[in-house]
Amino acid sequence: MVRHFGRAYVRARFVLFVLLLIPSTVRATIDYHVSLNRPGDHLFHVTMSIPVEGRRVTVALPAWNALYQVRDFSMRIRGMEALCPASIAVPAQIASLDKQTWQISLDGPCQPNDHNTIEVRYAIEWDSHGPFNSELDTRHAFVNLAEILMYVPERRAESTTVEFVDVPPTWHTAAELPSTGENSYSAGSYDALVDAPVEAGEYEELHFSESGAHFRVIIDSNKWNRPLLETSLQSITKSELQLMGGGVPFDPPSREYTFFFYIAPDGDVEGGGMEHRNSTAIAASSTEAAIAIAAHEFFHVWNVKRIRPQALEPVDYTKEQYTRALWFAEGVTSAYASFTLERSGLWTKDQFYADLAMQISALEARPAREWQSVESSSLDAWLEKYDSYRSPERSISYYNKGQILGVMLDLAIRDATDNHKSLDDVLRRMYEEYARQGKFYDESAGIRAVVEEVSGKSFGDFFRRYVAGTDEIPYSDFLSVAGLAIKMSSENPDGADPQAQAIAHAKISEIAHPTDRQRRIREGLLRGATD
Numbered sequence: 103m104v105r106h107f108g109r110a111y112v113r114a115r116f117v118l119f120v121l122l123l124i125p126s127t128v129r130a131t132i133d134y135h136v137s138l139n140r141p142g143d144h145l146f147h148v149t150m151s152i153p154v155e156g157r158r159v160t161v162a163l164p165a166w167n168a169l170y171q172v173r174d175f176s177m178r179i180r181g182m183e184a185l186c187p188a189s190i191a192v193p194a195q196i197a198s199l200d201k202q203t204w205q206i207s208l209d210g211p212c213q214p215n216d217h218n219t220i221e222v223r224y225a226i227e228w229d230s231h232g233p234f235n236s237e238l239d240t241r242h243a244f245v246n247l248a249e250i251l252m253y254v255p256e257r258r259a260e261s262t263t264v265e266f267v268d269v270p271p272t273w274h275t276a277a278e279l280p281s282t283g284e285n286s287y288s289a290g291s292y293d294a295l296v297d298a299p300v301e302a303g304e305y306e307e308l309h310f311s312e313s314g315a316h317f318r319v320i321i322d323s324n325k326w327n328r329p330l331l332e333t334s335l336q337s338i339t340k341s342e343l344q345l346m347g348g349g350v351p352f353d354p355p356s357r358e359y360t361f362f363f364y365i366a367p368d369g370d371v372e373g374g375g376m377e378h379r380n381s382t383a384i385a386a387s388s389t390e391a392a393i394a395i396a397a398h399e400f401f402h403v404w405n406v407k408r409i410r411p412q413a414l415e416p417v418d419y420t421k422e423q424y425t426r427a428l429w430f431a432e433g434v435t436s437a438y439a440s441f442t443l444e445r446s447g448l449w450t451k452d453q454f455y456a457d458l459a460m461q462i463s464a465l466e467a468r469p470a471r472e473w474q475s476v477e478s479s480s481l482d483a484w485l486e487k488y489d490s491y492r493s494p495e496r497s498i499s500y501y502n503k504g505q506i507l508g509v510m511l512d513l514a515i516r517d518a519t520d521n522h523k524s525l526d527d528v529l530r531r532m533y534e535e536y537a538r539q540g541k542f543y544d545e546s547a548g549i550r551a552v553v554e555e556v557s558g559k560s561f562g563d564f565f566r567r568y569v570a571g572t573d574e575i576p577y578s579d580f581l582s583v584a585g586l587a588i589k590m591s592s593e594n595p596d597g598a599d600p601q602a603q604a605i606a607h608a609k610i611s612e613i614a615h616p617t618d619r620q621r622r623i624r625e626g627l628l629r630g631a632t633d
């Protein structure tokens with residue numbers, strides 16, 4: 103444990119002198135200790151040590167994290183207490199300010215000159231599988247730290263440390279954070295700390311380097327295909343690193359990226375993945391499924407973690423944070439997952455066409471497409487926690503329509519530039535213009551501006567009709583640019599009510615005699631190349 107401020111009173115006069123040189127509050131490290139001493143109880147025992155000037159501090163626990171869903175993590179807290187553990191511990195009073203915020207006040211002076219360190223202690227229960235949750239049991243722990251660690255609202259920018267203690271002797275811990283000792287990590291801010299999930303247990307581990315970047319893979323599984331996972335991850339990371347212009351995008355000091363996998367062929371797995379700044383957590387029922395998710399999650403290194411809508415910055419842990427751009431952040435990321443799988447040879451081109459056709463069928467099967475735009479669907483992401491919201495009559499998916507729009511945008515840009523530019527150029531330009539300058543983009547308008555800059559043409563109609571609006575997408579018009587044809591067949595399920603919504607089946611195929619231009623654009627689409 104590191105407490106930079108803990109010994110201050112020993113040399114109080116010297117420290118006072120130094121303090122005079124430091125404007126405003128003293129920046130000392132907030133430390134967390136997380137005890138795993140009783141994993142069978144599913145309780146993380148947290149001690150948060152907060153150096154404070156004076157006798158008061160406000161702490162809060164996020165209402166949401168990982169998913170765009172308010173899940174009120176504070177409902178899981180048990181036995182919260184606070185004190186100042188100096189030579190004689192001084193108790194503190196805890197006053198709730200709202201469902202997730204508390205003001206803590208010391209009963210009296212604790213350390214000389216009121217340079218106090220207040221400890222907040224609580225247990226928090228988590229026993230949920232998957233990358234969006236946290237879990238502690240006798241087999242392992244997986245932790246999204248924002249789901250268990252409180253923060254001081256005005257001090258999120260301060261550096262911080264977390265140490266896991268009482269870790270079972272056969273377990274190890276892994277997190278894509280600078281290590282400060284066995285099972286302890288540091289981060290430059292609370293936000294950086296909680297954007298790095300932690301696995302603790304008896305996992306397997308592999309490492310590889312690709313295109314100058316170092317990768318670590320943590321696998322929690324009793325049945326997985328090591329050579330398939332390793333070679334596929336190499337193909338995916340190589341393809342996406344090269345697409346985005348080469349160079350290692352991961353943060354210093356390690357400039358490393360970690361994949362956390364939970365692969366359970368025999369288990370009850372709700373598959374999914376969660377992106378983080380320098381890592382991802384993925385759950386899947388097979389190695390093959392895990393690889394497909396990895397192609398999506400790894401592209402988030404750029405799209406959403408670094409090429410990021412302004413509306414998501416800074417993170418507001420207290421309530422819903424609205425953006426209309428999830429069709430791009432998520433849907434276009436899915437488009438790049440399918441491009442990557444095809445372009446790296448993990449899929450055939452027929453699998454790529456079949457996946458696109460399936461996405462189109464899925465959108466066409468949702469009556470809500472006639473009145474909910476993909477921007478509205480992005481904004482309404484916070485309703486996805488309600489089952490009935492996800493019904494075809496009520497909503498569309500910004501993943502689904504966003505993926506389709508990503509492919510259509512790529513084709514439209516190739517059409518506008520005679521295959522000299524593509525959506526790849528848009529992503530690279532957004533990375534240069536926004537991410538690498540420390541800037542964020544302004545929703546769909548920011549995306550449209552870069553599309554128009556790259557293509558040299560107006561895309562006002564495209565964004566008005568298909569992004570902000572609910573016009574039917576003229577798939578044939580877009581696809582024919584690449585010599586592709588789409589056949590839509592509608593059928594009513596056998597014996598179904600004739601009034602019932604017909605189920606659309608799309609099939610995409612290459613036309614027999616493409617023009618030279620159509621062939622060039624199709625090759626460009628499939629290879630990720632331009633003329």
Ligand SMILES: [Zn+2]
Binds near residue numbers: 398402431
């Ligand atoms: Zn995603």
